[in-house]
Amino acid sequence: MSSNVNSVANTLKVALLLCAVCSVVISGAAVLLKPMQTENQILDRNRNILVAAGLFDPAVNTNAEVQSMFERFNARIVDLDSGTFLSDEEAQRLGLNPQTYSESAARNDPAFSDALPGEQDTAKIRRRVRYATVYTIDNADGGFESVVLPVSGYGLWGIMYGYLALEGDGNTILGIGFYDHKETPGLGGEISNPRWQAQWPGKEIYTDADSDEVAFAVVKGGGQGPHQVDALSGATLTSRGVENMIAFWLGERGFGRFLNNEVKG
Ligand SMILES: Cc1cc2nc3c(=O)[nH]c(=O)nc-3n(C[C@H](O)[C@H](O)[C@H](O)COP(=O)(O)O)c2cc1C
Numbered sequence: 352m353s354s355n356v357n358s359v360a361n362t363l364k365v366a367l368l369l370c371a372v373c374s375v376v377i378s379g380a381a382v383l384l385k386p387m388q389t390e391n392q393i394l395d396r397n398r399n400i401l402v403a404a405g406l407f408d409p410a411v412n413t414n415a416e417v418q419s420m421f422e423r424f425n426a427r428i429v430d431l432d433s434g435t436f437l438s439d440e441e442a443q444r445l446g447l448n449p450q451t452y453s454e455s456a457a458r459n460d461p462a463f464s465d466a467l468p469g470e471q472d473t474a475k476i477r478r479r480v481r482y483a484t485v486y487t488i489d490n491a492d493g494g495f496e497s498v499v500l501p502v503s504g505y506g507l508w509g510i511m512y513g514y515l516a517l518e519g520d521g522n523t524i525l526g527i528g529f530y531d532h533k534e535t536p537g538l539g540g541e542i543s544n545p546r547w548q549a550q551w552p553g554k555e556i557y558t559d560a561d562s563d564e565v566a567f568a569v570v571k572g573g574g575q576g577p578h579q580v581d582a583l584s585g586a587t588l589t590s591r592g593v594e595n596m597i598a599f600w601l602g603e604r605g606f607g608r609f610l611n612n613e614v615k616g
Pocket of ligand 1: 507534535536539583584586587588589
């Protein structure tokens with residue numbers, strides 16, 4: 352009897368049954384938790400946009416406030432090549448919804464992104480999306496109170512993803528926030544430290560308000576004047592990656608044309 356219970360066939364049956372039960376439990380949990388995960392990702396993205404725009408202070412505000420605070424923003428899709436907002440009809444024709452459009456998915460889709468040749472790939476992101484979601488707080492006079500741009504660039508260990516918020520002049524920085532990166536905690540990871548980010552508000556991107564030339568720099572021992580912030584100590588490569596990221600995304604292959612056409616003056 353006992354030899355029958357311990358037979359190879361029975362052992363295999365029990366192992367297979369256990370595998371089947373476990374895989375059903377795991378896939379069930381993954382399916383059930385997916386909507387919650389998506390909701391949390393959107394909450395985290397919106398929180399970072401608010402932080403970049405200087406509207407959310409993690410020491411004072413709570414996550415419960417994010418959605419109501421975020422209602423002030425309009426999300427619109429920008430065509431980076433023409434440098435203009437897509438009309439609702441154009442966005443619909445392309446199947447793009449600003450609430451759900453994902454730059455990270457578009458980046459891997461040749462229909463929505465292009466490979467960057469080496470000499471153009473100054474932020475080392477390899478591919479550039481054709482469309483990006485921009486978040487604005489609009490003024491009564493048709494201008495903007497703030498314009499929040501998605502930015503990305505390679506640090507030391509991987510691509511850093513964040514949001515850069517500008518004032519309505521398309522030149523003065525309101526703030527920076529990073530929501531995903533692989534830099535070392537305590538070294539390059541300090542890009543997420545509010546104390547380092549506190550240097551950014553008020554700094555300017557371009558040589559002057561009418562210029563297309565990016566003057567913003569992350570400088571070791573620097574941080575003086577209107578265009579510089581101090582680099583992170585012990586993280587020169589990450590700091591250079593941040594500087595390259597800003598130069599790329601505020602330049603002609605990033606949001607340069609869009610800022611000229613839709614935001615500045
Ligand atoms: C374990 C380890 C992790 C590191 N992480 C980073 C990092 O996240 N960012 C960075 O720029 N440098 C990092 N570095 C340091 C770089 O290798 C390099 O020394 C540094 O960027 C030089 O910057 P410094 O001139 O400011 O010291 C790390 C080094 C070690 C050993």
